[in-house]
Amino acid sequence: MKLKLAFLVATALIAAPSLLMAQEKGGVINVATIGEPPTLDPMVSTADLVGIVTQHIFETLYTFDKSWKVTPLLAESLPEISADGKTYTIKLRTGIKFHDSSDMTSEDVVASLSRWTKLASRGKQVAGFIESVAAADAATVTIKLKQPYAPLLSLLAFNNSAAIIIPAEKQDEPMKEFIGTGPYMLKERKADQYIQLARFDGYKPRSGESDGYGGARHQYLDEIRFVPVPDPNTRVEAAVSGQYDYVDSIPVESFDKIKNSQPSEPIMLKPFGFPVFVFNTKEGLSSNLAIRKAVEKALSMEDMLAAAFGSKDFYNADGAFYPKSFVWNTEVGTEGNYNLGDPEGAAADLKAAGYKGEPLRILTSRQYEFHYKMAQVAAEYLKLAGVNVDMQVVDWATLTQRRADAKLWDIYITHSPFLPEPALMGVLSTSSPGWWDTPARKAAVDPFTSEADPAKRVELWANVQKTIYDELPLLKIGDFNAVSAKSKKLEGVDPAPWPYFWNASITK
Structure with missing residues (x-):
């Protein structure tokens, strides 16, 4: 099965290995992570x-x-x-x-x-x-x-x-x-x-x-x-000053600042992946599909993406789980279900669903600054719909611990790179936080994962995407590009969604 590999290579999800002259052996590198x-x-x-x-x-x-x-x-x-x-x-x-x-x-x-x-x-x-x-x-x-x-x-x-x-x-x-x-x-x-x-x-x-x-x-x-280095602005300044050899997850608006710095250079993965709002389908307020549908109706994905990434050079409002450049791309399920931005309609739907002002607990972190910015915009749209929003801003390690307990949250915000195989998406695992496990999920996912024929699997994936939109275990916000920074002295580090440092060396 072809994954339109020319696209992947051209957009450098994983670029071809760097052609290095004699690589230096020895040395220590410091990598700034989000936490x-x-x-x-x-x-x-x-x-x-x-x-x-x-x-x-x-x-x-x-x-x-x-x-x-x-x-x-x-x-x-x-x-x-x-x-x-x-x-x-x-x-x-x-x-x-x-x-x-x-x-x-x-x-x-x-x-x-x-x-x-x-x-x-x-x-x-x-x-x-x-x-x-x-x-x-x-x-x-x-x-x-x-x-x-x-x-x-x-x-x-x-x-x-x-x-x-x-x-x-x-x-x-x-x-x-x-x-x-x-x-x-x-x-x-x-x-x-x-x-x-x-x-x-x-x-x-x-x-x-x-x-x-x-x-x-x-x-x-x-x-x-x-x-x-949990604070994103601190990571930016560290990249500009050359304090670290590699700095992960830089806010996209700092791209030019890093480009103009002396010791570092930006790395952009385009397109990188997609942010999502994951619903707790097991317990609490968001276990009610009608509530999840109302949240979907209330939100403007375009406004959330604009707040998170600024220029359209860094994002694309698209409800499909794969971009057009991937063989998995399909619009099935997205029609009439994406980027609705209708808080008034959502308010009516919430009333019909029996919503009585219970807190909607949203887990997010500022270590990924774009998560937090999207959460802020989402909160305003949900408040317009009459939702009592309980925004819980925690460090990323705490978020990953809390999301494992179904009693502690209703929505958590995360993101994923575009993966070569849709079955790698966490939402398809019934044990992944969110715990989507319904007869409709099984009826869509099992034929997809058991089919060996590549062409048939592409067709079956369309039904999986439709089922995700029907049952809303998560909301896809859009596509985005990711920015990191590396020292100009660091060789052998190719753009990748999970940066790796074997093959890396430092020029003397």
């Missing part, structure tokens, strides 16, 4: 921040290349799949060491996948389709499915709620030792100060060229330090 990750166990979190840090420590069987195709990482090659689509035979790379110097074998893979299907929201998404995971020999794992499940490899490759491979004897819940196979290992973590990663000298990279998240991962740097 403190709530955990360093990537299985149990869907937070991008967790994935950004931990992808250097832990690895998965597969990952994505620069064209968003699944490619082997800890697996030796792509799996052998039986004719009926129900048996995956995975050969593992040999000679792979964990950070504790033990050898990775199929025993570790089987134990890790068991933990993943038990703890990870995306693993739970797969669990119902799995009949067994077993070691055929020390370097071979066999996954048997109850029925074909097309997204399996993409889910095994994803670094979000990730199927990381860790030693069989270190499967603690919660994780106590952070032992992976990655190019860097955890050296020290000081809460709210830094996470320090050091080169793992026992790392065995893949042969060949680097290829997006795939291919060879080079260890030019001695250390990578991730430093939480």
Whole structure:
């Protein structure tokens, strides 16, 4: 299936690896992040921040290349799949060491996948389709499915709620030792100060060229330090002054300021992804579909996007979950359901739904400034509709903890990059915060995930999108471009939705 890869390459979701002259070895880089990750166990979190840090420590069987195709990482090659689509035979790379110097074998893979299907929201998404995971020999794992499940490899490759491979004897819940196979290992973590990663000298990279998240991962740097910088304006000034080698998630209005600075340069991913308002469909006010529909009617997506991103150079008001450049693009379900901006009509709908002024609890964070700005505009439209808005502004780590408890919120604000496989979207997992789990969801999603034919899957995705609009587990606000900044001395860092720093080096 073609994902219109020319578009992805041209827009640099993951650009081709930088062509470097002799890369310098050694040195330390400091990376400013939007805050403190709530955990360093990537299985149990869907937070991008967790994935950004931990992808250097832990690895998965597969990952994505620069064209968003699944490619082997800890697996030796792509799996052998039986004719009926129900048996995956995975050969593992040999000679792979964990950070504790033990050898990775199929025993570790089987134990890790068991933990993943038990703890990870995306693993739970797969669990119902799995009949067994077993070691055929020390370097071979066999996954048997109850029925074909097309997204399996993409889910095994994803670094979000990730199927990381860790030693069989270190499967603690919660994780106590952070032992992976990655190019860097955890050296020290000081809460709210830094996470320090050091080169793992026992790392065995893949042969060949680097290829997006795939291919060879080079260890030019001695250390990578991730430093939480929650205030977006502080991140901007840090980029302008050159205080950090890389600064993640910069407000888009600072693009020119960074462009004109001496030590740093901006990086823009266009288009990056989409912000969403996720509803709690399990408990509380937003568990009522009529209330969710009224919220949808009240909001002006255009005004929220304008407040968050300013110029249309940085956003596009579009209700489809994929832009026109993707094969998954469809307008089905969006007609008459997007960018309505009708608080008066919403007020009438709320009255008919029996709304009596209960607080609508909206969770957001200023660490992603565009989340907060959208929340402010949404609050004004909802107040015009007669909604009693309870805006709860917290740090991102607190938000990710609170959203796990259905009793604490009605809406939380987040965002997602455009993903190569729609089944990777968190909303399709019934265990993802929001807990969308209805007969209509099952009737739309199950045929989509079990269909192997690419053309038929595109058609079935249209029905999934329609069902999302029918039942509103979340609201898509629009498309946006993301801006970060890097030092002009930092080489080998290509634009990516989850920035990675293997292959990075510092010019002297």
